[in-house]
Amino acid sequence: MAGRNGLHIVMFPWLAFGHMIPYLEVSKGLAKRGHRISFISTPRSIERLPKLTPNLPPLITFVKLTLPQVANLPEGAEATSDVPFDKTQYLKKAFDGLEGSFASFLESSSPDLIIHDFTHHWIQPLAAKHGIPCAYFSIFNAQFLAFFGSPWLRMTGEDTRTDPEHFTVPLKWFPSPSNLAFRLFEILKMSESLSENVSGVSDLHRFSSVIQGSKFVVVRSCEEFEGDSLSILREKLYQIPVIPIGLLLPSENKDDDEWANINKWLDKQREGSVAYIAFGSEAELSKEELHEVALGLELSGFPFFWALRNPAGSEVDILPMLPSGFVSRTQGQGIMIICLGWAPQRRISEHPSVGVFLTHCGWSSVIEALAVGCPLVLLPLSNDQALIARLLVSKNIGVEIPRDERDGSFTRDSVAKSVRLVVVDTEGELQKAKAREMKEVFGDKARHDQYIDDFDQYLRNNHDSVKKITS
Structure with missing residues (x-):
């Protein structure tokens, strides 16, 4: 346990700054509330993150895992911003190679909880060996999660949507009329998400298996803007708690x-x-x-x-x-x-x-x-x-x-x-x-700070029962 009877929480985002920055914001919010954070990423990605302000409690530790070399991945590439869109599949293949070094980290650190991203389909079996619960933090909004349906139905084969055309029509679990659908050229651009790529695992499978293996899902959203989609997730699609964490307004340096x-x-x-x-x-x-x-x-x-x-x-x-x-x-x-x-x-x-x-x-x-x-x-x-x-x-x-x-x-x-x-x-x-x-x-900072307060309270109130379910 960390300061103020907090937890030791691992935060492990996908290698994209649009993911790493929100994960860092949550890390800062939890550290301010007394939790000890191990923030996992690659060396160069960590170096490029915004620097922590001196007023933060010294409870965030950056843990650097070296990305293995993979054919067709440019030398020194450690984030999606380092590669063209068509090369991100090689980055995912290299990312899957972090499994061994992350297993070594778990052996020596014994965290209370792992909060990770959609790409980490291999993390939950590792965590289960140590009795550590996992949760998925989605930087995608609630509507996006709801559009892709129930991971449980997808993993059992009951949700058979795989063709691009399936994603170009509004879905039955959204109130009608709805404009919520991809256009064909948009979903074709996401074809890597729907089918296997060089990593051997489609994004849709990563996403589904990660959610299905989590104890709860945290979403970068709020009830005031997406209450309907959050309700759909809770009542129709997901079999685990869905917790909005607010919109995580990033802090900016004023002296620039x-x-x-x-x-x-x-x-x-x-x-x-x-x-x-x-x-x-x-x-x-x-x-x-x-x-x-x-x-x-x-x-x-x-x-x-x-x-x-x-x-x-x-x-x-x-x-x-x-x-x-x-x-x-x-x-x-x-x-x-x-x-x-x-x-x-x-x-x-x-x-x-x-x-x-x-x-x-x-x-x-x-x-x-x-x-x-x-x-x-x-x-x-x-x-x-x-x-x-x-x-x-x-x-x-x-x-x-x-x-x-x-x-x-x-x-x-x-x-x-x-x-x-x-x-x-x-x-x-x-x-x-x-x-x-x-x-x-x-823009209501107090409102979104309250979401992190509520999440902090959820962790403190439910951690023992989550551990019990895992063990």
């Missing part, structure tokens, strides 16, 4: 030189006139898509701030990939930066001059924007982002850029029209009002 320069530029712009564009650390745009976004921004006529990143795992400079003459033509209109680190996204979104955020619909990005009431234009690019976009549209919180249903292509005109709709058209007033309304839910 880069932010000072950005802020200076934003201060010069008219209120509500700037389009902020960011597609996360790992989302990939084709050259054609990059061109249509760029030319759409130019066509909109608004000043814009584009947090533009080089492609994941690539040394290619993205600036020359932009349309010919684009940078020189828009110098007076916007500002672009190559963000090799983390952009101060929440501070940008809450600046009075920012009128819209054009986003890939990553859950973290959506949380940060709605925490400050920033209106959204939606361009989902992969994985759970499509379902997040459908959820936001169903609640009138965002406008989704129209795309061709067959191949997912979109035009500069649709980009410009969507941005203009939210920023200046009367048609977008509803989305702006809803975004402001969401600030009361997403």
Whole structure:
């Protein structure tokens, strides 16, 4: 047991910063409440995490496991941000090779609980040998979990959905009418999730087996926004407790030189006139898509701030990939930066001059924007982002850029029209009002701290019974 009669808890996320950062936020919250945390990852990934603030209790220990070498995985690649999308299957194969070193860690550490990610299909048999309970912490929202149904029915073969077309229609356990479904081009992009890849294990199997073997599931969500999906999980789909842990608003360093320069530029712009564009650390745009976004921004006529990143795992400079003459033509209109680190996204979104955020619909990005009431234009690019976009549209919180249903292509005109709709058209007033309304839910720090308090209490009240079930 740790300080204040806390537990020794292992936190073990998948090797993606969109997973590691929320796991770190939960670790910090639990450490503040007296639990001792062993945060597991690879050496280079740990080095790139945000530094802990000095006021945190000294209860978080970073445990570095060396990733084994795997053919076709670039040297030094230790996270999804180090590899193109089609190489993540090799990263999963290497990740599965951590089983032996994690077993050695368990031998020497004797934790009370392991909280891990969807990729860790091999962890629960190891933990069972030591009588250690496991729980799955989902950085995906509740609706995404509910869309993929009951892991118990999937593992017994009663849920037979495997073809991409099965995921393009709304499901019977969601209230009708529902817009919750993938488009065919979106689910085809996720084909690795539905079928075996070079690791030998599909994401769907990892996900299902991990949940089925957990004592409870923790979800980055809250009752106020996703109460219906949380109820579906509890009452119709899952046979174990489902615990929302709040939205985990990340902390940001206020003393940042880069932010000072950005802020200076934003201060010069008219209120509500700037389009902020960011597609996360790992989302990939084709050259054609990059061109249509760029030319759409130019066509909109608004000043814009584009947090533009080089492609994941690539040394290619993205600036020359932009349309010919684009940078020189828009110098007076916007500002672009190559963000090799983390952009101060929440501070940008809450600046009075920012009128819209054009986003890939990553859950973290959506949380940060709605925490400050920033209106959204939606361009989902992969994985759970499509379902997040459908959820936001169903609640009138965002406008989704129209795309061709067959191949997912979109035009500069649709980009410009969507941005203009939210920023200046009367048609977008509803989305702006809803975004402001969401600030009361997403931006309420006390509310989300209470979720972590409740989780802390759950752990303290239930740990002995969970251990008993395991042994």
